[in-house]
Amino acid sequence: MTFVLEKAAAPAGLRRIVIDPVSRVEGHGKVTILLDADNRVHQVRLHIVEFRGFERFIQGRPYWEVPVMVQRLCGICPVSHHLAASKALDLVVGAKKLTRTAEKCRRLMHYGQILQSHALHFYHLASPDLLFGFDAPVAKRNVVGVIAEHPELATQGVLLRKFGQEVIRITAGKRVHGTGAIPGGVNKSVTHAERDELLPQMPQILAWARGAVRIAVDLHRAHQEEYDGFGYVRSNLLSLVGKNGDLDLYDGTLRARDADGGILFDGVDSQNYRAHLKEDVRSWSYMKFPFIGSLGADLGWYKVGPLARIQNCDRIPTPLAEEARQEFLARSPGKLVHAPLAYHTARMIELLHAAEVIDGLLRDDDLHGDDLVAKGPRQIQGVGIIEAPRGTLIHHYEVDSQDLVTMCNLIVSTTHNNQAMNEAIREVARKYLDGKEPTEGLLNHVEVAIRAFDPCLSCATHALGKMPLVVELRSADGALVEEIVRE
Amino acid sequence: MAPEKKKLRVATASLAGCFGCHMSLLDLDERILELLKHIEFDRSPITDIKTCGPCDLGILEGGVCNAENVHVLREFRKQCKTLVAMGACAVNGGLPAQRNHLDVRDCLQDVYLVGVGVSRGFIPNDPELPLPLDRVHPLHDVVKIDYFLPGCPPSADAIWQFLTDLLAGRTPHLGHGLIHYD
Numbered sequence: 001m002t003f004v005l006e007k008a009a010a011p012a013g014l015r016r017i018v019i020d021p022v023s024r025v026e027g028h029g030k031v032t033i034l035l036d037a038d039n040r041v042h043q044v045r046l047h048i049v050e051f052r053g054f055e056r057f058i059q060g061r062p063y064w065e066v067p068v069m070v071q072r073l074c075g076i077c078p079v080s081h082h083l084a085a086s087k088a089l090d091l092v093v094g095a096k097k098l099t100r101t102a103e104k105c106r107r108l109m110h111y112g113q114i115l116q117s118h119a120l121h122f123y124h125l126a127s128p129d130l131l132f133g134f135d136a137p138v139a140k141r142n143v144v145g146v147i148a149e150h151p152e153l154a155t156q157g158v159l160l161r162k163f164g165q166e167v168i169r170i171t172a173g174k175r176v177h178g179t180g181a182i183p184g185g186v187n188k189s190v191t192h193a194e195r196d197e198l199l200p201q202m203p204q205i206l207a208w209a210r211g212a213v214r215i216a217v218d219l220h221r222a223h224q225e226e227y228d229g230f231g232y233v234r235s236n237l238l239s240l241v242g243k244n245g246d247l248d249l250y251d252g253t254l255r256a257r258d259a260d261g262g263i264l265f266d267g268v269d270s271q272n273y274r275a276h277l278k279e280d281v282r283s284w285s286y287m288k289f290p291f292i293g294s295l296g297a298d299l300g301w302y303k304v305g306p307l308a309r310i311q312n313c314d315r316i317p318t319p320l321a322e323e324a325r326q327e328f329l330a331r332s333p334g335k336l337v338h339a340p341l342a343y344h345t346a347r348m349i350e351l352l353h354a355a356e357v358i359d360g361l362l363r364d365d366d367l368h369g370d371d372l373v374a375k376g377p378r379q380i381q382g383v384g385i386i387e388a389p390r391g392t393l394i395h396h397y398e399v400d401s402q403d404l405v406t407m408c409n410l411i412v413s414t415t416h417n418n419q420a421m422n423e424a425i426r427e428v429a430r431k432y433l434d435g436k437e438p439t440e441g442l443l444n445h446v447e448v449a450i451r452a453f454d455p456c457l458s459c460a461t462h463a464l465g466k467m468p469l470v471v472e473l474r475s476a477d478g479a480l481v482e483e484i485v486r487e
Numbered sequence: 488m489a490p491e492k493k494k495l496r497v498a499t500a501s502l503a504g505c506f507g508c509h510m511s512l513l514d515l516d517e518r519i520l521e522l523l524k525h526i527e528f529d530r531s532p533i534t535d536i537k538t539c540g541p542c543d544l545g546i547l548e549g550g551v552c553n554a555e556n557v558h559v560l561r562e563f564r565k566q567c568k569t570l571v572a573m574g575a576c577a578v579n580g581g582l583p584a585q586r587n588h589l590d591v592r593d594c595l596q597d598v599y600l601v602g603v604g605v606s607r608g609f610i611p612n613d614p615e616l617p618l619p620l621d622r623v624h625p626l627h628d629v630v631k632i633d634y635f636l637p638g639c640p641p642s643a644d645a646i647w648q649f650l651t652d653l654l655a656g657r658t659p660h661l662g663h664g665l666i667h668y669d
């Protein structure tokens with residue numbers, strides 16, 4: 001089976017509309033839509049168009065380089081890759097359990113990352129659509145427009161993100177592409193002086209974070225019916241779940257639910273992800289299509305990320321965020337929420353949770369310890385799974401006796417949402433585009449649906465492919481630098 | 488008070504980069520608000536302008552890894568009076584250039600045919616996917632570049648220094664501490 005609107009029955013002669021690049025998301029992607037003479041929609045696809053080959057060129061590198069290398073997959077959530085790789089390599093160096101200081105420093109780094117990434121997405125990237133409308137003029141529909149019309153809100157967004165970035169700087173050495181985690185632990189702990197830079201800011205950060213949840217909830221309520229149906233896509237859910245069913249973004253076991261909330265699997269150790277998850281390949285995207293193996297590619301796809309996580313866990317272990325979650329769930333009792341635009345509220349609930357976790361960690365003296373690294377019997381492989389801002393992130397490595405990486409498999413958060421994003425934009429196309437002349441404003445509706453998932457297309461471009469084409473690359477003075485011919 | 492100067496029109500894009508350099512630009516934090524008094528954005532990941540119009544300044548992150556990157560790079564060179572290579576990837580290819588010693592065909596097979604957990608594997612080949620180049624190139628392999636900002640990513644302070652120099656009409660100069668090659 002292919003999915004409805006995935007493939008036009010007779011593509012010849014159809015008009016091709018392209019949204020290229022998809023903007024206000026991280027990374028590179030485009031959408032193509034095929035229309036007939038009456039503007040009926042026949043095909044809609046989100047393509048990931050770039051290859052960077054990380055999985056391949058990591059092979060042959062010494063394992064201790066990996067946590068620093070792989071974060072260059074993505075500058076928005078480098079910490080996620082840094083930590084997922086470190087968690088996988090903890091097992092390779094035999095560190096089954098980290099020291100308390102190492103684990104808490106890493107958690108602090110990770111929740112700093114969640115806070116900054118969620119703030120960036122909501123305030124800098126998505127809010128223009130929600131504040132000004134999906135078909136507001138292009139000139140206004142961006143963060144500069146938000147700064148002009150809602151300066152207070154925009155400033156809060158900038159400062160929330162700044163705080164998250166400062167947490168990362170203090171735990172990782174610098175804001176983007178730091179080095180804090182190493183296989184088996186961390187290379188530094190947090191000093192009292194560093195804590196004192198951050199802790200006094202917490203009351204303000206917590207207040208803004210609570211406000212952020214309010215803003216997201218109010219924006220959704222103001223357009224309840226439209227937002228609930230927008231790009232609606234029912235699917236299974238997947239995430240890590242911590243001890244006692246708590247939301248835990250740093251560690252846990254895998255749990256999946258079906259679209260009605262029934263448990264598909266639970267308590268799956270990260271080392272066994274391969275027994276449950278498979279990946280499909282389609283000719284038109286470099287991003288693979290993961291699915292739950294037992295259900296097959298057609299039925300087994302799922303959503304990850306904030307909307308999945310806050311409904312997959314049994315509770316959030318911090319009071320303010322749990323209260324917001326209960327309020328969120330109470331709006332559709334007994335039914336899972338599948339509306340992509342509800343991701344925004346879920347994301348802000350997690351932002352509040354991240355602020356509460358950071359507040360707790362900054363008061364914990366374990367942060368200042370000097371027992372940084374654990375070791376044990378060397379192993380040949382390890383899997384590290386973490387809940388990155390955008391969802392479940394899987395890093396899997398094998399390392400030989402020379403300490404060189406021989407195998408690397410990455411399933412990044414955005415890839416898990418591949419099918420769901422494609423289904424969401426097909427739903428939007430059916431509802432808003434079908435039979436109409438596509439205007440810029442209508443096409444932005446498609447992007448609004450993609451943005452809801454907060455995709456990181458940078459992360460998703462680690463694979464590579466080929467095309468039947470000839471390309472000549474000439475330097476500024478006309479000399480031939482490279483010529484490629486592919487049949 | 489001096490009459491308000493015309494704002495500098497600035498386009499930015501990420502080619503084969505990780506967006507970390509754009510993150511560093513946003514790491515200007517509150518200084519962004521100050522900057523916006525002097526510049527306006529054309530095509531950029533933070534606006535919905537999809538093609539680059541005539542601009543005073545173009546800032547590009549990432550190297551060149553496929554035909555699409557070549558196209559965007561040439562568009563920027565044509566439209567922007569001054570073109571800046573921001574970050575290690577743009578300056579010398581950066582980490583993605585690690586694939587330059589590998590055979591593209593082998594990589595393809597590794598990832599899409601025999602990869603862990605791949606079912607029904609084959610190699611994506613739709614005409615919508617731009618041709619990957621055999622090697623990742625720095626920007627100056629393809630067009631003339633006016634300024635290079637090294638670092639992975641360059642720090643927000645380095646970007647700030649660069650932009651304020653440029654806005655003041657000085658030749659940008661990054662002193663000790665701002666130039667770094669990580």
Ligand code: SF4
Nearest residue numbers: 504505507574575576
């Ligand atoms: S230079 Fe570094 S931060 Fe910038 S795009 Fe390249 S890898 Fe990312």
